[in-house]
Amino acid sequence: MSTMSSKQRQHLAQQGTWRRLPLIASPGLRWGLVLALAVYLVLAFASVEVNWARVAEGASRGMNFLSAFMQPDFVSRWDDILAGLLESLTMTVTSTVLGIALAVPVGLGAARNIAPLPIYVICRSIIAVSRTFQEVIIAILFVVMFGFGPFAGMITLAFATIGFMAKLLAEDIEDLDWRQVEAVRATGAGWWQTLNHAVQPQVMPRLIGLSMYRLDINFRESAVIGIVGAGGIGATLNTSISRYEYDTSAAILLMIIAIVLLSEYSSSHVRRWTQ
Amino acid sequence: MLTLSGVGKRYPTGDRALNEIEVTLPKGQVMALIGPSGAGKSTLIRCVNRLVEPTEGNIRLDDVELTSLSGHKLRQARRSMGMIFQEYALVDRLSVMENVLSGRLGYVGFWRSFLRRYPQTAVAEAFRLLERVGLAHAIDKRADALSGGQRQRVGIARALLQSPKLLLVDEPTASLDPKTSRQIMRLIRELCAERDLGAIINIHDVALAKQFADRIVGLRAGEIVFDGQPSELTADILTTIYGEEEWDTTPEPLESDEQNATRPASKRTQASNVVTHMATGGAS
Amino acid sequence: MPVSTAQHGQPQWRLRTTRAQWLQYLAWLAGVSLFLLCWKLISDNTMWVFVEDAGRQGADLISRMTPPEWSYASQLWKPMWDTLNIATLGTALGIMLAFPVAFLAARNTSPHPLVRSAALVIIVSSRSINSLIWAMLLVTILGPGVLAGIIAIALRSIGFVGKLLYEAIEEIHPTPVEAISATGASRLQVMSYGVLPQVMPAFAGISVYRWDINIRESTVLGLVGAGGIGLQLNASINTLAWDHVSVIFLMIFATVLVSEWVSAKVRHAII
Structure with a gap:
């Protein structure tokens, strides 16, 4: 029925019978995909083990948590919260600056149209490793190497920033307007001069926008790598949650949300200013 | 049939788009609305189907006062007025048939339209309209695969599927080449005659307006400055509408062009037929 | 100048x-x-002493991680399957919840400014809080397990998908929407004919993209007890079984590369 010719469909439409064309023309493939999806869902749900007794027990705790959001407690652990937030913020700033400073050369090297092949391969593998592993995993390794504290956290976030920024920068450079580059080259400019006069002006506004975005991400991530001992507000948050002090956790979460909002608001201004 | 009395539109910013518009459109009349950009032509026809809310005055379609309607009543009124747009306003990612059937949305319920289960009569009528505008072969093409003239034909079919009493046409030819423009205008004209429909057509091209309309209304800065037969539209009047310009140099349309126009159209239809067969050949 | x-x-x-x-x-x-x-x-x-010692620690770490104990991989299939399920089911749940939120948050489809603000608050809160934090909370509420992980991923995805989708909705062409309204269509019909077809490709692309990110995120949820391969990772680190850790890392690396490739292919096919 579905693989009928367009003449047949026209004839049917003339009689007033018309059905939407299916997304996938071949009925075998279409039903095969539906079947595969159904089988997957059944298997996946079957493998989710839920301890309903435990869930029921936790329900009251869930309500506690929600009500804690209505009356967060900023006071009783204020010193811990403040120290944690300050550490998170300093980690965010230093890691973003370091990360971007390192990401620019890696990004240049990972752009196929301006970098020679060996450098391209090296830079692309740095990016792949940095992007594949979640920040927390990297933090575990760096904590083992550099010891507990914000230094390991800073290195972690800087490393993650390299992968993120370098990939996007390389993609930007790869689809920049090549005519401008040729025009600058035609004046007899060298490699560095071409970079400065043809590449930089084209990628700069987006680079600044992405840096602001990454600053935001780094702050959010700095709130979790504390869980594995890499400094920041995460450790405070972890402690408060495991002690069921939901009113303190709520206070911390609200402050994180507020800071993210603030940074998003200011970064939209910075972006408008640099356009 | 359609009566506008004292219609005005003032934007919240204080700009006056329309002022004291008085127009009556008898049944079956094709009226061209001309005037410079920003004169309020688009605003006027959007006030009629309330895509823009008029701030003053009354608009009556037959015995229905349009300005006070809301909700279900407004939707019922809207379905009796077909609208044709400048940039065709088709939904690009839907097929031609779906676009035409969307003209029936005012008549069917949500689930029916969501699942594309339209009544048999509506589908048959949609197909007949597509045949009439020469696009029966393209029912399963996506709207963005069509040429400008073809898209406008789909737009016309969509408007007519509403079984309207009136057509509101907003710059139907602004994005089309001169020949296609004439074909589209002729099609609208013929369809109005076939169904005894009234129409208000906003149009920039004065020559087209003179050739295809029964009556011309000139708008300038939100006010009507001319209302009469196409033959009464002189260079002096054009100057009042548009401002100073050497109007005599406007070329008059050629009669011979008009007679030949239908031939190439059917030729092109055949050509795109071939393309359709080639495109669907693999799947069938 | x-x-x-x-x-x-x-x-x-x-x-x-x-x-x-x-x-x-x-x-x-x-x-x-x-x-x-x-x-x-x-x-x-x-403690700068530790930092100065980092080179030696790093070398030590590498020597403990190599050679990876390959036989351990056979115990990782079930956790990996759990990780995939957390990511996939979590993404599915997240986009189902994000879809209506995005329509309420977009300026051109929101029924009321107040509703819009509420939807934006949901999006911002969800975006600001990392899935690992959601998981920590949910583990104390629901108990450890895959369910907490799925919900944590879903809660985090609402903000991401919701934000990108509502931006896509705000960027649609207004004329087809106007044309559909002019036919006398109801509000829901205007959504399904005028808006939905225009944002569908963006929606599909965003969802697949988020699924790809979620695979990465779900590998660590086990560290706080929310199921998946992170549980094994946590256990191996705690017992200092670094040759197991390296197997897990390679496994994660391969999975993420495959999911990234799949996501890029699918997004390429849609656009």
Whole structure:
């Protein structure tokens, strides 16, 4: 029925019978995909083990948590919260600056149209490793190497920033307007001069926008790598949650949300200013 | 049939788009609305189907006062007025048939339209309209695969599927080449005659307006400055509408062009037929 | 671009005016001071002895991680399957919840400004809080297990998908929407005919993209007890079984690469 010719469909439409064309023309493939999806869902749900007794027990705790959001407690652990937030913020700033400073050369090297092949391969593998592993995993390794504290956290976030920024920068450079580059080259400019006069002006506004975005991400991530001992507000948050002090956790979460909002608001201004 | 009395539109910013518009459109009349950009032509026809809310005055379609309607009543009124747009306003990612059937949305319920289960009569009528505008072969093409003239034909079919009493046409030819423009205008004209429909057509091209309309209304800065037969539209009047310009140099349309126009159209239809067969050949 | 006349009468060109130049210097000065201040704070909280020792620790770590104990991989299939399920089911749940939120948050489809603000609050809260934090909370509420992981992923995805989708909705062409309204269609019909077809490709692309990110995120949820391969990772680290850890890392690396490839292919096919 579905693989009928367009003449047949026209004839049917003339009689007033018309059905939407299916997304996938071949009925075998279409039903095969539906079947595969159904089988997957059944298997996946079957493998989710839920301890309903435990869930029921936790329900009251869930309500506690929600009500804690209505009356967060900023006071009783204020010193811990403040120290944690300050550490998170300093980690965010230093890691973003370091990360971007390192990401620019890696990004240049990972752009196929301006970098020679060996450098391209090296830079692309740095990016792949940095992007594949979640920040927390990297933090575990760096904590083992550099010891507990914000230094390991800073290195972690800087490393993650390299992968993120370098990939996007390389993609930007790869689809920049090549005519401008040729025009600058035609004046007899060298490699560095071409970079400065043809590449930089084209990628700069987006680079600044992405840096602001990454600053935001780094702050959010700095709130979790504390869980594995890499400094920041995460450790405070972890402690408060495991002690069921939901009113303190709520206070911390609200402050994180507020800071993210603030940074998003200011970064939209910075972006408008640099356009 | 359609009566506008004292219609005005003032934007919240204080700009006056329309002022004291008085127009009556008898049944079956094709009226061209001309005037410079920003004169309020688009605003006027959007006030009629309330895509823009008029701030003053009354608009009556037959015995229905349009300005006070809301909700279900407004939707019922809207379905009796077909609208044709400048940039065709088709939904690009839907097929031609779906676009035409969307003209029936005012008549069917949500689930029916969501699942594309339209009544048999509506589908048959949609197909007949597509045949009439020469696009029966393209029912399963996506709207963005069509040429400008073809898209406008789909737009016309969509408007007519509403079984309207009136057509509101907003710059139907602004994005089309001169020949296609004439074909589209002729099609609208013929369809109005076939169904005894009234129409208000906003149009920039004065020559087209003179050739295809029964009556011309000139708008300038939100006010009507001319209302009469196409033959009464002189260079002096054009100057009042548009401002100073050497109007005599406007070329008059050629009669011979008009007679030949239908031939190439059917030729092109055949050509795109071939393309359709080639495109669907693999799947069938 | 200012051109000024110097004392000896020659016109001079400079990129910026003197005032702009000074402002720029000041901005740089402020930025550098901020960076140095932050650096100082971090440096004060750092045990530099450990940092100096990092090279040796790193070498030690690598020697413990190699050779990976390959036989351990056979115990990882079930956790990996759990990880995939957390990511996939979590993404599915997340996009189902994000879909209506995005329509309520987009300026052109939101029924009321107040509803819009509420939807934006949901999006921002969900985006600000990392899935690992959601998982920590949910583990204390629901108990450890895959379910907490799925919900954590879903809660985090609402904000991401919701934000990108509502931006896509705000960027649609308004004329088809106007045309559908002009046929006398109801509000829901305008959504399904005028808006939905226009945002569908973006929606599919965003969802697949988020699924790809979620695979990565779900590998660590086990660290706080929310199921998946992170549980094994946590256990291996706690017992200092670094040759197991390296197997897990390679496994994660391969999975993420495959999911990234799948997501790129699918997004490419949609656009």
